[in-house]
Amino acid sequence: MTSLHVEIVQKRESCIEAKTIKQLVHAYLSSFMSLSPGTTISNSEFDDDSALKQDVQSITLCNLDDGHQILYISETVMIYHVYTLNSFDSEMETMHDPSSGEELPAANMWSLPSKEFYGLWESLIYDSRVKEQTLRFVETAFEFSDRGVDSNIINWNRVVLLHGPPGTGKTSLCRALSQKLSIRLQDRFQNTQLIEINSHSLFSKWFSESGKLVFKLFNKIKEIIEDPQILVCVLIDEVESLTHARRSALSGVEPSDSIRVVNAVLTQIDQIKNFPNVLILTTSNMTSAIDLAFVDRADIRQYVGPLTEKPIYTIFASCLTELMAKNIVMREQLFSYHVLKEYNFTKNESTEMSLELLKLARLSVGLSGRALRKLPFLAHALFIDSKTSTFSRFLQALRQAILKHKEDN
Ligand code: ADP
Numbered sequence: 314m315t316s317l318h319v320e321i322v323q324k325r326e327s328c329i330e331a332k333t334i335k336q337l338v339h340a341y342l343s344s345f346m347s348l349s350p351g352t353t354i355s356n357s358e359f360d361d362d363s364a365l366k367q368d369v370q371s372i373t374l375c376n377l378d379d380g381h382q383i384l385y386i387s388e389t390v391m392i393y394h395v396y397t398l399n400s401f402d403s404e405m406e407t408m409h410d411p412s413s414g415e416e417l418p419a420a421n422m423w424s425l426p427s428k429e430f431y432g433l434w435e436s437l438i439y440d441s442r443v444k445e446q447t448l449r450f451v452e453t454a455f456e457f458s459d460r461g462v463d464s465n466i467i468n469w470n471r472v473v474l475l476h477g478p479p480g481t482g483k484t485s486l487c488r489a490l491s492q493k494l495s496i497r498l499q500d501r502f503q504n505t506q507l508i509e510i511n512s513h514s515l516f517s518k519w520f521s522e523s524g525k526l527v528f529k530l531f532n533k534i535k536e537i538i539e540d541p542q543i544l545v546c547v548l549i550d551e552v553e554s555l556t557h558a559r560r561s562a563l564s565g566v567e568p569s570d571s572i573r574v575v576n577a578v579l580t581q582i583d584q585i586k587n588f589p590n591v592l593i594l595t596t597s598n599m600t601s602a603i604d605l606a607f608v609d610r611a612d613i614r615q616y617v618g619p620l621t622e623k624p625i626y627t628i629f630a631s632c633l634t635e636l637m638a639k640n641i642v643m644r645e646q647l648f649s650y651h652v653l654k655e656y657n658f659t660k661n662e663s664t665e666m667s668l669e670l671l672k673l674a675r676l677s678v679g680l681s682g683r684a685l686r687k688l689p690f691l692a693h694a695l696f697i698d699s700k701t702s703t704f705s706r707f708l709q710a711l712r713q714a715i716l717k718h719k720e721d722n
Contacts, residue, residue, distance in 0.1 A: 314388055315384055315390070316389075316390050316391075316392055317350060317375065317377065317384060317389050317390070317391050317392065318375040318392050318497070319338065319342070319372060319373070319374055319375070319391050319392065319393050319394070320372070320373040320375060320396070320496055321334060321335070321338055321369060321371075321372050321393060321394065321395045321396070322369065322370040322371045322372075322373075322396060322397065322398060322431070323368060323369060323370065323395050323396065323397050324367075324368055324370050324397070325397050327367065327369075329368055334368060334369065334395045335393040335395060337365055337369070338365065338369065339393070340364075341359075341365055341372075342372075342386065342391065343386060345386060346386060347383050347384060347385050347386065348374055348384045348386065348389065349374065350375060350376050350377045350382070350384060351375070351376040351435070352373075352374050353372070353373045353432070354371060354372045354373075354374075355370070355371045356369065356370050370398075376444075376445065394496050394497060394499065396426050396495075396496050396499060397426075398426055398427065398428045398431055399423075399424045399425065399426065399427045399428065400427075401423075401424060401427070402429075403421045403422060403423045403427075403509075404421070404422045405421055405422075406418075406420040406421070406422060406508075406533065407419060408529060408530070417526075418511050419510070419511055419515065419529075419530050420508050420509060420510050420511060420530060421508075421509045421511070422506060422509075423506070423507045423509075424504070424505070424506060425492050425505040425506070425507055425546075426495045426496055427492065430489060430491075430492040431492075433489040433492065434489035434490075434492065434493055436485075436631070437485055437486055437489060438620075438624040438627045438628055438631075438682075439482075439617070439620070439624055440620070440621050440623045441618075443486070443615060443617055444486065444489075444490075446615065447473065447475070447486065447615050448490060448493060450473070450613040450615075451494065451592060451613065452494075452497070454470065454592075454612075454613070455471070455494075455498065455501075457469055458589045459589075468612065469612055470587075470610075470611075470612045471591060471592045471593065471613075472582070472586055472610050472611040472612060472613065473487075473490075473592070473593065473595065473611060473613040473614075473615070474552070474595050474596070474597065474608065474615070475487065475594070475596045475597075476599060476616055476617070477598070478598065478618070478681065479598045479681060479683075480681025480682055480684060481617045481619060481620070481681060481682055482617065482682045483596040483598075484548070484550050484596055486617065487546075487550075487594040487596060488507065488509075488548070491505065491546035491548070491592070491594070492507075494544060494546070494592065498544060501544075502542060502543060502544035502590065503542040503543070504542060504543045504544070505543070505544040505545075505546065506537055506543060506545050506546070507546045507548060508534060508545065508546070508547050508548065509548040510548065510549045510550075511550075512551055512552065512554045513551075513554060515527065515530075515574070515578075524577050527577045527581060531584075531585070534547060534585060535584075535585065538585060538588050538590060541589070542590075543590060544590050544591075544592070545588075545590060545591050545592070546591075546592045546593075546594060547585070547591065547592070547593050547594065548596075549593070549594070549595045549596075550595075550596050551596060551597065551598060552595045552596065552597050553597050553599050579610075582610060586610070595611065619678075619679065620681075620685070622671070622674045622675050622678055623650050623674075625674040625677050625678065625685060626650045626674035627649070627650055628682065628685050628686065629677075629685065629688075629711075630647055630649070630667075630670065632686065632688075632689040633670070633689070633704075633707070634647065636693075636707070637704075640701055641693065641700070641701060642701070642703075642704055642707045643701060644704075645666045645704035646663055646667075647666065647667055647670070648663075648664060648667040650671075653668070653671065658671070666704055666705065666708070669705070669708050673711055673712055673715060676712070676715055677715050680715075680718065688714045688715060688718060689714075691714040691717070691718070692707065692711040693707075693710065695710075695713070695717070696713045696714060697710050
């Protein structure tokens with residue numbers, strides 16, 4: 314038997330119990346012979362008279378660790394997670410800078426699961442099992458903590474470091490992972506908060522005041538952590554800014570204040586990392602050896618590398634599917650990379666357009682995920698002069714956009 318996580322978004326206005334929703338969804342899924350992990354069934358796909366129409370916004374069948382494409386219902390055990398999405402915007406925590414009188418952004422906070430991050434996990438595409446592995450690491454850390462495993466005997470903690478070139482989705486992955494935990498760990502935590510610390514404003518300019526800011530910020534975090542029912546995910550982006558500050562201080566470029574700030578942050582992290590309801594997520598764009606006092610603190614280190622043709626193809630295909638759904642590009646059949654491979658990448662009438670797109674994916678190897686998701690927009694803005702274009706015309710424009718991007722960079 315294979316286990317499949319099924320994540321169900323219940324409408325906010327729905328009043329029925331999660332248990333009933335699970336039963337309804339189970340009956341619905343059981344009417345199929347097979348299921349495709351990695352797909353989302355949205356409300357518009359339910360029949361009007363379906364019992365789900367009124368209460369369920371969407372059903373996501375999560376990807377499996379082994380990348381299985383088809384599951385037979387009779388061989389599958391479904392694990393259901395029912396949740397509602399918070400629609401509040403993030404709250405910005407500001408700190409007062411007395412020298413300029415300005416309010417500086419110190420951190421953003423979200424109550425999860427948030428509408429803003431819905432679908433983010435699924436939108437991130439890698440050719441290795443980066444996402445699943447990171448999720449397994451973190452789930453195991455919580456499991457060990459639950460069972461009281463002595464971390465002096467087996468070393469583990471809940472400090473994660475994602476490192477790799479810029480634009481490969483590290484920050485997004487941290488946010489998506491927090492959202493995922495808020496859904497998966499609902500039985501343990503009533504609430505999840507994501508606190509994203511703005512390291513730039515914390516470490517760059519206002520060193521003399523920064524020490525106080527760090528202290529204030531972490532005090533606020535500690536207040537939240539005190540409630541064991543709240544899972545607190547603390548995200549510190551681009552932790553290398555810590556190293557820069559430390560190095561500059563050592564070489565005498567920066568005032569010694571900076572080193573105090575860095576040390577204050579490390580001490581604060583050490584203080585909060587042992588709480589069983591805390592997860593610390595960090596990212597770094599340094600690809601070579603990361604010279605950070607921080608690295609020692611992270612048990613879960615994951616390299617997030619540049620994208621290869623397969624994920625690039627999948628990203629482009631997802632962009633085109635969206636443009637076709639919104640009638641900006643005329644509909645054509647588009648195969649997944651997996652299916653193209655089964656066809657042995659052989660050209661025929663039905664695979665032709667997909668293979669043309671694959672050529673563009675190959676041309677785009679070396680570009681960041683961030684750049685890739687912008688290219689379809691640039692293609693339409695710069696190289697298409699009608700509201701709707703044919704698929705092949707759009708591919709031409711996309712090629713021009715890729716070449717232009719490479720030239721400009
Ligand atoms: P990083 O933190 O590594 O610099 P980000 O998380 O800021 O990267 O990524 C910026 C944007 O680029 C994301 O919002 C996403 O749209 C896109 N992106 C990056 N990597 C990927 C990926 N592997 N799959 C899909 N989209 C990606």
